[in-house]
Every structure is written in C-alpha cells, then in structure tokens.
Amino acid sequence: MTRKQSGFTLIELMIVVAIIGILAAxxxxxxxxxxxxxxxxxxxxxxxxxxxxxxxxxVRGLEPKVEEAAAATERDLGIAADASSSGTISVANYTAAGVLDIVFTFNATGVSPQVQSTTITLSRDTDGVWSCATTIDQDFAPGDCTGA
Known part of the structure; x- marks a missing residue:
C-alpha cells in the first residue's frame, strides 16, 4: 500500500519563509x-x-504673519502655525523691500527619521522671485528644493 503525500515538506516551508524575509528586507x-x-x-x-x-x-505694503496680525501694518496669511501635524509654519526675514521667508520646520518626533528637525524654506527676493531651500537630505527633498 502506497501512501499519498499531502501538505508541504519542512524544506519547502523554509524556502517560502526565506523568500518572504528577503522581500521584507x-x-x-x-x-x-x-x-x-x-x-x-x-x-x-x-x-x-x-x-x-x-x-x-x-504688494499692498503689509507684513505677512502666520499668527494673528497685531499691528495695522500686518496681515494674517490665513494659516495656523500648527496647521500640519508634521511641523510648524513660520514667517521670517521680512523686509519692506520685499524679502520674505516662509519656513516649515518638522517636528523632532512623530515624523520620519530622515526629516526630523529639518526645514523647508520658501524664499522671496527683492525681484519677486520665489525659491525653495531645505536642510533635508537631497534623497528625500522635494524636486524643486535645493539642499543647504
């Protein structure tokens, strides 16, 4: 009387587990x-x-602010500093000549390790040209942002 094989052998199961491990790695x-x-x-x-x-x-000759505008020469950008759970938004380096930086600073926790505590800065120069710079490693930075 011959016995019919049913199921998988141990070696077949070990091969499947090894392949899954390699794919996961x-x-x-x-x-x-x-x-x-x-x-x-x-x-x-x-x-x-x-x-x-x-x-x-x-263009109206006012200073953009992220928080509520306190003076008559300031206007709120319409976004909260904590609008994103990944970090905070702020305005820096404003001058009446038209220079402005809008900065996104990533949190130190709760985000990917590659972007923790880094910044993305959207800058306007006196000619009205906007550019993007970041402290994030170029492998993870948005395509149109240059590394610092």
Whole structure:
C-alpha cells in the first residue's frame, strides 16, 4: 500500500519563509524612504498654499504673519502655525523691500527619521522671485528644493 503525500515538506516551508524575509528586507526601507519623501512634499505643498496670499499682502505694503496680525501694518496669511501635524509654519526675514521667508520646520518626533528637525524654506527676493531651500537630505527633498 502506497501512501499519498499531502501538505508541504519542512524544506519547502523554509524556502517560502526565506523568500518572504528577503522581500521584507528590501521593501521596508523603500517604504520608509517613500514616506519621508511624501512628508517633505506635503510640507512644501502646505507652505506653497500661502505663497499667493503672502505675495498679495506684500504688494499692498503689509507684513505677512502666520499668527494673528497685531499691528495695522500686518496681515494674517490665513494659516495656523500648527496647521500640519508634521511641523510648524513660520514667517521670517521680512523686509519692506520685499524679502520674505516662509519656513516649515518638522517636528523632532512623530515624523520620519530622515526629516526630523529639518526645514523647508520658501524664499522671496527683492525681484519677486520665489525659491525653495531645505536642510533635508537631497534623497528625500522635494524636486524643486535645493539642499543647504
């Protein structure tokens, strides 16, 4: 009487587990890199959303502010400093000549390790030209931002 084989052998199961382990070893770091790039792109999109408002406020001869405007010469950009759970938004280096920096600073925790405590800065020069700079590693930075 011959016995029919049913199920998998131990070696077959070990091969499947090894293949899954190799795939996971490759996929998890790639996924983490993807998350870091998407967090950086989201931060840039957040500050770009107020770029037009900042330009309009400056054309009117007023100072853009992230928090409530305290003086008659200041106007609120319409975004809270904590509008993103990934970090904070601030305005820096404003001058009456038209220079302005809108800065997104990532939190020290709660975001990908590749972007923790880094910044993305959207800058306007006196000619009205906007540029983007970042302290994020270029592997994770948005495409149109230059590294510091």
């Amino acid at each position: 490759i996929a998890i770091p790639q996924y983490q890199n993807y998350v870091a790039r998407s967090e950086a792109a989201s931060a840039l999109a957040t500050i770009r959303s107020v770029q037009t408002d900042a330009e309009d406020i400056m």
